[in-house]
Amino acid sequence: MANGAPDAASMAKKQQEISVADFFAKNRHMLGFDNARKALLTAVKEAVDNSLDACEEARILPDIRVEIRKVEGADDQYTLVVRDNGPGIVKAQIPRVFGKLLYGSKFHRLRMSRGQQGIGISAAGMYGQITTAKPVQITSRPHKSKPAHYYELRMDLKTNEPVILNEQETDWTSSVTGTQVAITMKATYFRGRQSVDEYLEQTAIANPHARFVFVAPDGVERVFPRAAQELPPEPLEIQPHPHGIELGIFTRLLQDSPYKSLGVFMTSAFSRVTSQIAAKVCKEAGIALSCIPAEVHPTDGEKLFQALQKAEIPPPRTDCLAPIGVEHLLKGMHKELGAEFYSATTRKPAIYRGNPFQIEVGIAYGGKLDSDGTARVIRFANRVPLQYQLSACASTKSVMDVSWKSYGLSQSRGSLPAGPLVIMVHMASVWVPFTNQAKEAIADYDEIRKEFKLAVQEAGRKLGTYLKKKQAAANQAKRRNVFNAYIEEVVRAYQAITTKDGQELREALLATSRKKTELAERLEAMKHKAAPEEMEGTLIIGEDGNPIVPGAAAALVEELSQSQVDAAEKMLEESGSDASVTDSVSDAPDIEPAERADGGVTDGVLPGDAPIVLSAPTISWPSMTAGKKTDNATLSLFGEEDA
Numbered sequence: 001m002a003n004g005a006p007d008a009a010s011m012a013k014k015q016q017e018i019s020v021a022d023f024f025a026k027n028r029h030m031l032g033f034d035n036a037r038k039a040l041l042t043a044v045k046e047a048v049d050n051s052l053d054a055c056e057e058a059r060i061l062p063d064i065r066v067e068i069r070k071v072e073g074a075d076d077q078y079t080l081v082v083r084d085n086g087p088g089i090v091k092a093q094i095p096r097v098f099g100k101l102l103y104g105s106k107f108h109r110l111r112m113s114r115g116q117q118g119i120g121i122s123a124a125g126m127y128g129q130i131t132t133a134k135p136v137q138i139t140s141r142p143h144k145s146k147p148a149h150y151y152e153l154r155m156d157l158k159t160n161e162p163v164i165l166n167e168q169e170t171d172w173t174s175s176v177t178g179t180q181v182a183i184t185m186k187a188t189y190f191r192g193r194q195s196v197d198e199y200l201e202q203t204a205i206a207n208p209h210a211r212f213v214f215v216a217p218d219g220v221e222r223v224f225p226r227a228a229q230e231l232p233p234e235p236l237e238i239q240p241h242p243h244g245i246e247l248g249i250f251t252r253l254l255q256d257s258p259y260k261s262l263g264v265f266m267t268s269a270f271s272r273v274t275s276q277i278a279a280k281v282c283k284e285a286g287i288a289l290s291c292i293p294a295e296v297h298p299t300d301g302e303k304l305f306q307a308l309q310k311a312e313i314p315p316p317r318t319d320c321l322a323p324i325g326v327e328h329l330l331k332g333m334h335k336e337l338g339a340e341f342y343s344a345t346t347r348k349p350a351i352y353r354g355n356p357f358q359i360e361v362g363i364a365y366g367g368k369l370d371s372d373g374t375a376r377v378i379r380f381a382n383r384v385p386l387q388y389q390l391s392a393c394a395s396t397k398s399v400m401d402v403s404w405k406s407y408g409l410s411q412s413r414g415s416l417p418a419g420p421l422v423i424m425v426h427m428a429s430v431w432v433p434f435t436n437q438a439k440e441a442i443a444d445y446d447e448i449r450k451e452f453k454l455a456v457q458e459a460g461r462k463l464g465t466y467l468k469k470k471q472a473a474a475n476q477a478k479r480r481n482v483f484n485a486y487i488e489e490v491v492r493a494y495q496a497i498t499t500k501d502g503q504e505l506r507e508a509l510l511a512t513s514r515k516k517t518e519l520a521e522r523l524e525a526m527k528h529k530a531a532p533e534e535m536e537g538t539l540i541i542g543e544d545g546n547p548i549v550p551g552a553a554a555a556l557v558e559e560l561s562q563s564q565v566d567a568a569e570k571m572l573e574e575s576g577s578d579a580s581v582t583d584s585v586s587d588a589p590d591i592e593p594a595e596r597a598d599g600g601v602t603d604g605v606l607p608g609d610a611p612i613v614l615s616a617p618t619i620s621w622p623s624m625t626a627g628k629k630t631d632n633a634t635l636s637l638f639g640e641e642d643a
């Protein structure tokens with residue numbers, strides 16, 4: 001050892017325990033408090049997420065008020081006040097909930113909720129305390145008939161324990177229960193991307209059952225009204241699945257088990273283990289079912305674990321998840337985005353590491369959406385918007401993996417698609433695997449990535465179908481205009497020859513033009529006979545801003561493809577043609593039955609579609625001279641020319 005260099009003994013003097021609070025105070029970027037801009041957003045998010053969780057758990061429709069006030073005389077300090085109508089917090093718990101890190105009700109359970117770690121709101125309070133030395137102020141009323149409790153707290157960073165500075169009974173201005181937290185912190189307030197406004201907008205989309213009021217520092221108030229009157233279904237708490245658990249965790253569960261026998265332990269501590277399965281596993285491992293779990297030797301514990309892994313056990317229950325659902329996804333997006341087309345998909349539940357999860361995707365296209373640049377991806381985990389770490393998130397990677405060109409959008413290799421597009425992705429799970437404690441991005445598990453991709457493809461296909469139909473409709477309109485221009489030419493020629501006003505002829509030709517393009521539209525729908533299913537879970541907005549078909553637009557397509565396609569087919573039958581798809585104008589008023597011309601024309605070709613061959617229809621020239629029909633005076637208005 002070099003002279004003067006420390007040895008083990010001198011180094012030992014410096015070795016000491018690190019307090020959790022001290023650790024996170026130093027590493028506050030891990031919790032989302034890296035800078036003054038992000039800190040305000042993170043604090044709002046932690047408080048609002050808690051309010052939503054508490055309201056939903058108590059089955060109360062959330063009514064949440066967020067207010068940000070500038071602190072007089074301090075340029076960079078703001079006070080954040082979040083108030084809810086939730087169940088409130090009992091007096092004895094308030095100091096630990098707000099003044100101690102890693103203290104909460106959600107960490108030890110497998111239940112879908114926004115909070116997981118027991119760190120969120122105390123971390124926001126700690127950040128406020130570090131940057132402004134001001135205490136956190138909490139008011140909570142858990143009983144409607146009793147006064148509220150008011151606390152001023154700070155956190156002892158050395159011990160990670162709350163210090164109560166002030167405590168008293170106080171009035172609560174509304175008639176219901178609830179909680180209010182006020183934190184003063186160093187912050188920067190701004191609007192736009194990654195702001196508090198954006199967080200609330202996105203939260204309102206994913207939580208249409210909640211109402212939010214936001215008062216910004218300049219006094220401007222924004223109300224996000226409730227769009228759904230019912231709460232999401234109550235998510236159930238489940239036990240861990242034996243196939244998703246590691247040996248070390250299993251051993252600990254065994255040792256800490258309060259149960260009197262292995263049989264009860266296995267059926268109670270895990271999901272899907274029946275008494276028959278428990279008996280089989282114990283027999284396989286050579287251990288008596290009646291053994292006391294805490295007394296099982298580690299070697300036997302390992303045998304038991306291996307037998308459990310080999311056993312056939314049904315997959316975890318998946319009814320513990322409460323996805324947003326197609327209807328609410330469409331409603332939420334329509335309420336906030338102002339697009340012309342929406343589609344949404346909710347996948348069936350799947351499993352990663354024994355944890356059930358479910359992926360949902362919504363797509364909004366056109367309308368007021370920004371058409372410059374690439375699509376905007378808005379991500380959610382258990383209904384919470386994720387605004388940072390976009391490219392680190394499994395969901396973004398999946399969106400980039402999809403080939404958007406097949407849905408009619410442009411996309412450079414390995415990047416997001418381009419165009420007026422918002423892609424909303426949601427993961428609902430009893431445990432969301434976040435990449436960091438700030439809960440900003442979803443970890444890249446293969447199972448999760450695959451489900452995201454399939455969901456994006458499902459919603460993308462619906463958009464593709466819509467874009468094709470839109471293109472087809474535009475083609476039809478263009479075509480009708482061409483016909484109409486010809487008609488005027490013909491009528492003028494007719495007037496010149498016959499000196500009649502030609503009104504009768506004009507009407508007959510217009511009727512034929514309408515019929516012709518209408519029939520082509522029906523044929524278009526026939527080409528997409530599979531469309532109704534594909535268009536389920538979509539919402540199309542008309543030019544007046546109202547849904548063309550309230551709710552899902554599937555009915556629109558259904559109408560087109562069922563009644564119109566049937567009519568088209570009937571017409572085709574009546575035309576007596578032996579071709580599978582033919583056209584006829586035989587029932588046009590005042591027009592003689594068409595003579596079928598040889599050959600056909602190509603019609604209504606859509607990008608990537610096989611062309612439909614139509615026989616070239618011809619119309620007879622009516623009343624050419626003084627009420628007499630002239631032979632051979634046929635005019636091919638809708639023949640080769642308009643192909």
Ligand SMILES: Nc1ncnc2c1ncn2[C@@H]1O[C@H](COP(=O)(O)OP(=O)(O)OP(=O)(O)O)[C@@H](O)[C@H]1O
Binds near residue numbers: 050088097107121
């Ligand atoms: N507004 C509220 N109403 C009722 N209970 C609340 C409220 N805010 C917090 N709590 C309780 O306090 C606990 C701690 O909250 P905290 O935000 O620190 O952690 P968490 O929500 O459990 O997890 P996470 O760290 O992921 O947010 C919660 O688990 C909940 O039991």
Ligand SMILES: [Mg+2]
Binds near residue numbers: 046115
């Ligand atoms: Mg929380």
